Amino acid sequence: MQTSYLDWNATAPVRPEAAAAVAAALATLGNPSSVHRFGRGAKRILNEAREAVAALVHARPDEIVFTGGGSEANALALSGFRGRRLAVSAIEHDSILGNAPDAAIIPALTDGGVDLGALEAMLASDPRPALISLMLANNETGVIQEVAAAAKIAHRAGGLVHCDAIQAAGKIAVDFAALDVDLMSLSAHKLGGPMGVGALVVRRGLDLDPLIRGGGQEQRRRAGTENLPGIAGFGAAAIAARDTLADDARVAALRDAAQARLCALAPDAVVFGADAPRLPNTLSIAMPRVAASTQVIALDLAGVAVSAGSACSSGKVARSHVLDAMGVAPALAEGAIRISLGWSTTEADIDRLVDAWGALYARTRASAA
Amino acid sequence: MTAAVARKANQPPVYLDYQATTPVDPRVLQAMLPWFTEKFGNPASITHAYGREAEAAVERARGQLASLINAEAREIVFTSGATEANNLAIKGALRFHKQFGKDRVVTLVTEHKCVLESAKAMEAEGFRATYLPVEPNGLVDLDRLRNALDDKTALVSVMAAHNEIGVIQPLAEIGALCRARGILFHTDAAQAVGKIPVDVEAMKIDLMSISGHKVYGPKGIGALYIRRRPRARVTPLIDGGGQERGMRSGTLPTPLCVGIGEAAALAQLEMTEEAQRLIGLRQRFLYGVQRALPQTLLNGDALQRLPGNLNLSFPGIPAPALMEACPGLALSTGSACTAAEVEPSFVLRALGVSDDLAAASLRIGLGRFTTADEVDFAVATLAAAVKHLGETGKAGLGMTSRLAATT
Numbered sequence: 001m002q003t004s005y006l007d008w009n010a011t012a013p014v015r016p017e018a019a020a021a022v023a024a025a026l027a028t029l030g031n032p033s034s035v036h037r038f039g040r041g042a043k044r045i046l047n048e049a050r051e052a053v054a055a056l057v058h059a060r061p062d063e064i065v066f067t068g069g070g071s072e073a074n075a076l077a078l079s080g081f082r083g084r085r086l087a088v089s090a091i092e093h094d095s096i097l098g099n100a101p102d103a104a105i106i107p108a109l110t111d112g113g114v115d116l117g118a119l120e121a122m123l124a125s126d127p128r129p130a131l132i133s134l135m136l137a138n139n140e141t142g143v144i145q146e147v148a149a150a151a152k153i154a155h156r157a158g159g160l161v162h163c164d165a166i167q168a169a170g171k172i173a174v175d176f177a178a179l180d181v182d183l184m185s186l187s188a189h190k191l192g193g194p195m196g197v198g199a200l201v202v203r204r205g206l207d208l209d210p211l212i213r214g215g216g217q218e219q220r221r222r223a224g225t226e227n228l229p230g231i232a233g234f235g236a237a238a239i240a241a242r243d244t245l246a247d248d249a250r251v252a253a254l255r256d257a258a259q260a261r262l263c264a265l266a267p268d269a270v271v272f273g274a275d276a277p278r279l280p281n282t283l284s285i286a287m288p289r290v291a292a293s294t295q296v297i298a299l300d301l302a303g304v305a306v307s308a309g310s311a312c313s314s315g316k317v318a319r320s321h322v323l324d325a326m327g328v329a330p331a332l333a334e335g336a337i338r339i340s341l342g343w344s345t346t347e348a349d350i351d352r353l354v355d356a357w358g359a360l361y362a363r364t365r366a367s368a369a
Numbered sequence: 370m371t372a373a374v375a376r377k378a379n380q381p382p383v384y385l386d387y388q389a390t391t392p393v394d395p396r397v398l399q400a401m402l403p404w405f406t407e408k409f410g411n412p413a414s415i416t417h418a419y420g421r422e423a424e425a426a427v428e429r430a431r432g433q434l435a436s437l438i439n440a441e442a443r444e445i446v447f448t449s450g451a452t453e454a455n456n457l458a459i460k461g462a463l464r465f466h467k468q469f470g471k472d473r474v475v476t477l478v479t480e481h482k483c484v485l486e487s488a489k490a491m492e493a494e495g496f497r498a499t500y501l502p503v504e505p506n507g508l509v510d511l512d513r514l515r516n517a518l519d520d521k522t523a524l525v526s527v528m529a530a531h532n533e534i535g536v537i538q539p540l541a542e543i544g545a546l547c548r549a550r551g552i553l554f555h556t557d558a559a560q561a562v563g564k565i566p567v568d569v570e571a572m573k574i575d576l577m578s579i580s581g582h583k584v585y586g587p588k589g590i591g592a593l594y595i596r597r598r599p600r601a602r603v604t605p606l607i608d609g610g611g612q613e614r615g616m617r618s619g620t621l622p623t624p625l626c627v628g629i630g631e632a633a634a635l636a637q638l639e640m641t642e643e644a645q646r647l648i649g650l651r652q653r654f655l656y657g658v659q660r661a662l663p664q665t666l667l668n669g670d671a672l673q674r675l676p677g678n679l680n681l682s683f684p685g686i687p688a689p690a691l692m693e694a695c696p697g698l699a700l701s702t703g704s705a706c707t708a709a710e711v712e713p714s715f716v717l718r719a720l721g722v723s724d725d726l727a728a729a730s731l732r733i734g735l736g737r738f739t740t741a742d743e744v745d746f747a748v749a750t751l752a753a754a755v756k757h758l759g760e761t762g763k764a765g766l767g768m769t770s771r772l773a774a775t776t
Contacts, residue, residue, distance in 0.1 A: 005419055011411035011620065019405050026398055026587060031390040036692070036699035037382055039389075068449025068589065071619035075607040095609030095618055189620060194405060196449065196589045196622025211606060213490055214452045214483025223483050224452030225390060225582060227589025230622070233405075296416045305410075305417035 003303040004349035008342035009139050009167055010307055015192035021236035022194050025229035032226050042228055049235025053199055056238040059176040065200045065221045066231050070166040070187030071095035073200040077162040077183045080208030081131050087122055088133040089114040090325035096133050096164055108325040112143030112273035116150055123157035130159040136168035140309055140322045140338055141273035142282025151180045166190055170241035171279050176201050193237030197230035244343055251341050252280035258350045259283050265358040286336040290364050295337050302356035306339050382699040383743045387677050387734030388532050389701055394585035400631040404624035412621045423623045430630025437633040439568045446593045446616045447626055451559035452483040454578035454593035458555045459487040461603030462524045463496050471523035473497040477509055478719045480528050481557055505721050506670040507536035515546055524553045529561035533703045533716045533732055534669030535678025544573030553601050559583050563636030564675055569594055575601040586632030590625035647676035650735050654744050655679055661752035668717055677735040682726045686758050694754035698747055701732050
């Protein structure tokens with residue numbers, strides 16, 4: 001059976017350039033901390049990758065702290081500033097919400113954006129220094145947040161700003177310096193690098209408590225022997241992602257076509273976040289009165305891989321906290337699936353999606369009639 | 370002694386740093402490669418075929434790793450490496466047991482930096498830590514350990530096999546001691562698992578840190594063994610998606626899990642023979658050096674030690690000068706994590722080794738791909754270099770230029 005992978009926000013296939021870099025590094029012996037020739041060779045690979053990742057997000061190489069993934073980067077950011085109160089948006093990923101259980105929640109608006117007016121009021125009502133966390137693009141709806149504006153508001157109130165750019169990096173241009181945030185999380189496997197590696201970008205001069213202590217790696221901010229093949233793959237993927245950002249328009253056109261065709265088939269379908277700036281590759285759509293799990297299973301049987309929401313919590317198909325925060329009625333949210341595209345997605349993939357989803361829609365509406 | 374094998378000038382140095390990291394076994398590499406590209410699903414995406422295929426691979430790897438240490442698959446929590454596992458074990462166990470009035474960890478002064486730093490970080494949070502000294506051979510005194518335990522002790526953390534001096538601690542005795550007192554026993558087994566038999570049941574281990582890249586698997590992956598019965602409880606370090614039964618959130622790196630699983634399976638099959646071969650090479654190395662340089666001293670217990678580890682002191686010959694005089698050998702003075710630091714090893718000083726002698730010490734790590742020819746070459750090279758440096762009195766000069774190069 002021909003299969004179509006449309007779950008790129010869960011993970012992306014490793015780009016060929018990244019796979020080659022990983023394979024080469026796996027065959028390279030050496031611990032980057034060792035001072036002998038093998039160690040120095042490993043260190044060189046590490047430094048080149050650091051430069052490539054920094055360049056992708058317009059940061060400086062010495063601002064990149066490599067981690068074991070995006071979740072760890074988020075946990076490091078949120079636990080790194082004891083004494084600061086936390087405020088995080090209601091639409092953040094579980095790895096933000098879970099690592100900040102006592103945080104104040106910045107509400108979302110119905111279009112999928114975060115309520116910056118509410119943020120301003122929250123900061124004004126409590127004089128204690130804050131760390132706020134706002135994602136650059138939502139993993140479920142793709143809605144791009146007004147991070148630069150939020151940073152301005154937070155900085156005016158003496159706050160620090162963390163931005164989870166895990167879904168945005170590699171899909172849209174990301175500029176750490178221009179956004180003027182203090183911290184930014186990245187994940188390699190969301191942009192065509194390998195799993196098991198991510199980074200926290202830490203603004204030069206900012207001190208934070210390490211989450212994982214031990215050796216002096218990563219400027220004492222993250223101990224542990226560096227995942228050299230992973231980091232090398234991250235670097236190669238960052239270069240490839242930067243070079244193919246122009247491909248956005250093609251992906252966006254495919255996504256827009258998919259959205260138009262699904263909505264034409266199902267006039268009562270609802271697209272979430274469509275009125276706000278969105279990632280070019282993401283489509284969150286509900287088929288009313290058909291459970292997301294039913295849709296995902298039907299598509300899986302037809303060889304089309306999509307998800308009911310965030311991959312991390314799949315298995316337990318719970319209603320999306322993101323759609324809840326946008327004020328979507330629970331009954332409607334329970335019918336929402338996430339379709340996400342990438343650089344190798346073709347029109348044939350969209351055809352297969354539309355056919356399978358359309359067939360399910362026709363079946364359910366026929367049996368309901 | 371055997372004639373040294375001639376080596377061409379442009380050959381890479383002989384790798385004698387297997388405790389810093391090991392090469393990925395080609396069989397492990399082959400097992401991993403498909404999971405980067407063709408089979409790329411997120412193992413948590415179990416609602417579609419790509420994800421289920423990845424999940425099955427991760428679970429198979431979990432079983433392979435569990436089997437090596439006589440654990441159940443669901444007792445394995447994958448982490449980004451042994452450093453994270455050690456942080457999770459120490460911080461997690463203390464934070465969890467605070468509610469029961471237990472706020473103390475007992476460990477050794479010779480533990481890996483990441484254990485010591487974790488304990489220190491917990492002291493800063495108001496917990497208590499006791500750092501026990503070791504005997505001159507590097508082993509813990511069990512009576513001293515027994516006397517150090519009290520009702521407030523949540524955790525004992527003792528490294529299974531030492532990364533610098535290779536000594537193997539009496540794990541079963543420590544495990545029995547802790548179990549009898551209702552205290553969790555954590556062991557940093559990054560250097561031990563896959564090299565020597567480690568059995569979490571027989572040794573009554575409750576928490577155990579494992580590394581991929583120390584056993585011919587990939588970097589970036591490790592595990593914490595967390596006992597189910599009687600249950601060892603820890604508070605997670607990284608929350609979020611709820612992977613690893615909530616103990617460690619974050620997407621599981623399928624290829625790396627496959628790699629550590631394959632490395633474990635190979636170790637289980639080959640460990641006994643490999644250990645015998647390495648003990649043979651180790652003794653060949655030791656006797657060769659001692660025959661050529663009778664003043665050489667061995668640090669750490671001669672018998673209770675890793676098959677592939679030696680730690681030698683060459684009196685009067687500063688280690689940096691010696692390494693510089695042996696460009697054909699990749700050696701280290703101790704832990705790679707602190708390789709750039711110029712202080713003599715804190716581990717050797719804890720054994721009562723003088724500063725001068727500690728600064729004249731090298732760690733020699735042998736492993737799966739080390740050959741007898743390489744050992745002979747290394748012995749001849751070291752012997753010639755030590756004699757030359759001793760005769761010419763150039764030892765001190767070499768150190769100066771080395772420091773300039775590494776700082």
